[in-house]
Amino acid sequence: QKEVEQNSGPLSVPEGAIASLNCTYSDRGSQSFFWYRQYSGKSPELIMSIYSNGDKEDGRFTAQLNKASQYVSLLIRDSQPSDSATYLCALKDSSASKIIFGSGTRLSIRP
């Protein structure tokens, strides 16, 4: 059973600080990784995709991938109250046409 593991949280971060979200996975062959944001009662919204080892930056968001350690992370700089949501880590299954999701980390930005 291929798995994506995330700390369920809640992770509480003060406004303006850096929020760090982490994810580990078991599928060594996976090449495509994703971070989705999901507000309560809404559907997941793609924030970042990352395919190569290292960092990928997009605005206040930075995704980090380490395939040797089977680890993906998401950093949110200058955290805002609007960043309060559940963040889902996901990967493309290396042997099937499906995306495997973690159960999500609930992030709360406190003023």
Place this chain on the structure above:
Amino acid sequence: ETGVTQSPTHLIKTRGQQVTLRCSSQSGHNTVSWYQQALGQGPQFIFQYYREEENGRGNFPPRFSGLQFPNYSSELNVNALELDDSALYLCASSLGAGQDTDTQYFGPGTRLTVL
């Protein structure tokens, strides 16, 4: 907005009934995937359709079935509804195979409640 639409938004059914959920893909996308998301969990893959053919299936019983039409819209059918089928059902469209084309974009979802 992703351009993916789903209907209905909410649905209430009773145990044993059948339900059909609908999805319209983002323009230009030929692949649709369906997911079930229970409260507090991540989305679980049900199946995927690529150019009207089933292209992968998750660990769901045969009473979960689907269709994709020539215009790439899609249906999810669930027979003999059970209480545990209560969940948010998500449709996601993508361009298909390949590293840069397997990013999936989700519709707003259908909230199904089974009583």
